[in-house]
Amino acid sequence: MASPTSPKAPAAVLTEGIRQRILDLLPRYPRKQAAVLPALHLVLEHLRCVPYAAMAEIAELLEITPAEVHDAMSFYGFFPQAPMGECRVWICRSLSCALRGGDELLEHACQKLRIEPGQTTPDGKITLEFAECLGICDFAPAALVDDGRIFGPLDEAGVDAMLDTVKQGRKPTQAQVS
């Protein structure tokens, strides 16, 4: 055990591959800071969360302070510090969906999975969240999975079927956005 007075440098959270993908983004922008959001998305995609240590490493790559990364990161409420489930499912609660029962379907899904919005199932398969308009109102009441799958128009049976499908895992990604 290392003594408290001589701490070892902590292992890097970001792999060499992710670091390189972040660095590859930099020529797109006049300032390195602009790559914060794409970098956060890359980290989220690989780690399913954005731990504080990753924020510090992003900051180092972009030559800004960790606080600046955290400032942008925390604004969106989109990047959790603890890992999300394999699939992140949003159920819309905005007007067009709500008029067709969006709120009740979210509640139904919560009861079915025995979690609250924002929580992950104990088996780590699904993170369930509410969403403000997802822009898929032609499917209202609708839900979206973070691999691009859209479910709707939903009813209670539709929610059950959706959750069973999503539990099978992510859709084979035909086009991962770099």
Next chain:
Amino acid sequence: MANFEPVLSRNFSVPEGHTLKVYESRGGYQAARKALASDPDAVITTVKDSELRGRGGAGFPTGLKWTFLPKDRKETLMCINADESEPATFNNRLLMEKDPHQLIEGILISCFATRAATAYLYIRFEYIDAAAILERAIAEARAAGHLGKNIYGSGFDLEIYVHRGAGAYICGEETGLIESLEGKRGWPRIKPPFPAIEGAFRKPTVVNNVETLCCVPHIIERGAGWFKSIGTPKSYGPKLYCVSGAVNKQVCVELPLGVTTRALIEEHAGGVWKGRKAKAAVPGGISMGLLSADELDVPLDFESLRLPGCLGLGTAAVTVIDDQTSIVDYLYNCCRFFAHESCGQCTPCREGTSWFYKTIKRMKAGGGRLQDLDVMLHMANNLGIIPGTTICGLADGAAWPVKNAITKYRAEFEDYIKTHQNSAALPTALQERIAEGVRGDVDTIVLPVLPAAGVRHSPGKAADAL
């Protein structure tokens, strides 16, 4: 109107319409070739003559926006606003998923006109498929010489980068978008300076909506006169109308500007669902207010919607509310949305939207008081850029549903309050006193009785108890 030919959505039902091959076979990129062979100022003049107005919500004339760029600028940036987050709006998603090359051609022509060599396409994260389709289409266009260096031998260079948002409504406001693009929190900027003078990375920047840019190739191809032959006076051109909510068929349909809500519901959305009647309709995204049942014949264009007291055309996304839905539920949903999406920069908006939400939540739970309606109206009248209390228009959008719903449906609100009284939901004596303006005196404040020690638990334990 009978012989109206859809142009923006003409490739929507064509198989493989999103590929470059099909797009080119249907006359794609001819307008770009024509534009790039001419002079940038000639393109601006044509767009200005067409009186194309921004499709993103504010309806600002596009050509005029382009002329605000300083004449002596060294570099121009283009931001494409694809952060379509206004509730009930999904026309931009269809434009990007079904016909990405139309958008790329529009960007190419607009960037040539404004001499922008870099374009950032800021797309909301939730449009996962659209982002992937656009990335592919940009790569295709680049390989075919429609993007990159020295396009069509004109000496004009252009790169388009897809930049994905992270679920914030406010990033659809143009300066919020710019801040977010720069890697900061998406707080709108105080204007002036407007983005055309000092925008992204402090460089002159043009910010245009997806649908606006999709109109540009057609204007170049067919001329400003053609564009002005469609629509109503002062509102020209085709528009993608979205209809959702309590209708049989939720659709996005391309029509000349100036169609009525009733025509949209009856002719395109298959009527109100379950054989019910329309009680009200949102004309263009919830920020724009509310049309009552007898205002459904107002043309949905940039000018006419002011008459029934709406904020404007917005995104032309109609949400239909049926006669079985309580107007309290409608307003509850709107207030919850804006309380969640206020960015927190300006105090009147941050606090005001939360107050709206808390008040309507209490009202819905049975704790409403008749005077709440006047308090909400008073607040709504003092919130936003129109009374001059906030930096951006989000607060106006939050105030308008409140104003329209309470003035147009006051009797229903009063009736609801009177018939839904639940003593547990009513304001406490202390809250009443604060509302009356009585200053709290430390000695007289009665603290709420805490539960007995045995019942209390830490926040971490609360989840287990559920």
